[in-house]
Amino acid sequence: MNPTPGKTPPSGDADGGPRFSAEHAHDALRSTLGLLHIIEQAPIDDIIQQGLDDAVRLTDSRIGYLHFVNADQASIRLHTWSTGTKRICTTVEATHYPIAQAGIWVDCVHRREPVIHNDYAAEPHRKGLPAGHVTLTRDLGVPVFEDGQIVAVMGVGNKEAAYDQYDVELTQLLANTIWSIVQRKRVHEHLSEQIALRTAELEQRNRELQQALADVQILSGIVPICSYCKKIRDDQGYWNQLESYLSRRTEARFSHGICPACAQKEFPELLP
Numbered sequence: 001m002n003p004t005p006g007k008t009p010p011s012g013d014a015d016g017g018p019r020f021s022a023e024h025a026h027d028a029l030r031s032t033l034g035l036l037h038i039i040e041q042a043p044i045d046d047i048i049q050q051g052l053d054d055a056v057r058l059t060d061s062r063i064g065y066l067h068f069v070n071a072d073q074a075s076i077r078l079h080t081w082s083t084g085t086k087r088i089c090t091t092v093e094a095t096h097y098p099i100a101q102a103g104i105w106v107d108c109v110h111r112r113e114p115v116i117h118n119d120y121a122a123e124p125h126r127k128g129l130p131a132g133h134v135t136l137t138r139d140l141g142v143p144v145f146e147d148g149q150i151v152a153v154m155g156v157g158n159k160e161a162a163y164d165q166y167d168v169e170l171t172q173l174l175a176n177t178i179w180s181i182v183q184r185k186r187v188h189e190h191l192s193e194q195i196a197l198r199t200a201e202l203e204q205r206n207r208e209l210q211q212a213l214a215d216v217q218i219l220s221g222i223v224p225i226c227s228y229c230k231k232i233r234d235d236q237g238y239w240n241q242l243e244s245y246l247s248r249r250t251e252a253r254f255s256h257g258i259c260p261a262c263a264q265k266e267f268p269e270l271l272p
Helices: 022-037 044-058 083-088 104-111 165-215 242-249 260-266
Strands: 063-069 075-081 096-098 115-117 139-146 149-157
Touching (some): 022 165, 044 075, 044 083, 044 149, 044 165, 063 083, 104 115, 104 139, 139 165, 149 165
Antiparallel strands (some): 063 075, 063 149, 075 096
């Protein structure tokens, strides 16, 4: 059964089962595994581009696009076209615009479900195409949800045959996979940035601590000192002046003066 133009096709066969063929399922799995394989080393833009190009290829389409929907749910921004679309589409479009001003390709946002237009020229509500835009014969758009909000729209277009449920399921699977990987990648990158920041902070603190330890050496244990002259015995058994002993084992430096008690004892004639 061919889907009605501008309508969402049925979700499965008459018995409610999936309509993926073994070949489609294998291709979709291979594409998904390919995206997962590059998740660690590839930038987010490359992951999105590969997933979008896979959707175009697997649905036998000629063009494709991916837009992000802003948090206000009222505006949308273009992220990228498929690689093939970039080669044939010369139009210069705004990358941010209200959903209300977009064409029928955002019907999937309004209806909150996948939508097919298998005869674009016959659609009564189409708004036309800007100069330089590739001619559009048919299109398929799917929304991507997160926590009940539409966060992205991915679409393919210009398949020679009519789009059907196979194409819907393939496109939706890849759109959801791309978004899941992008979110995972963003979380990973954020954690990596936080770890790098925290590591730099800890390294700085460690350098400061090492400097502090270098500035202050602490004597510990029992120090043998003469009860009368206050000389200190070192590890070799020699008796050292207090200041000489401390100078060799710490960063301390000494200046000499005289305390009031000693001044009274040694120089009583100089005191008033």
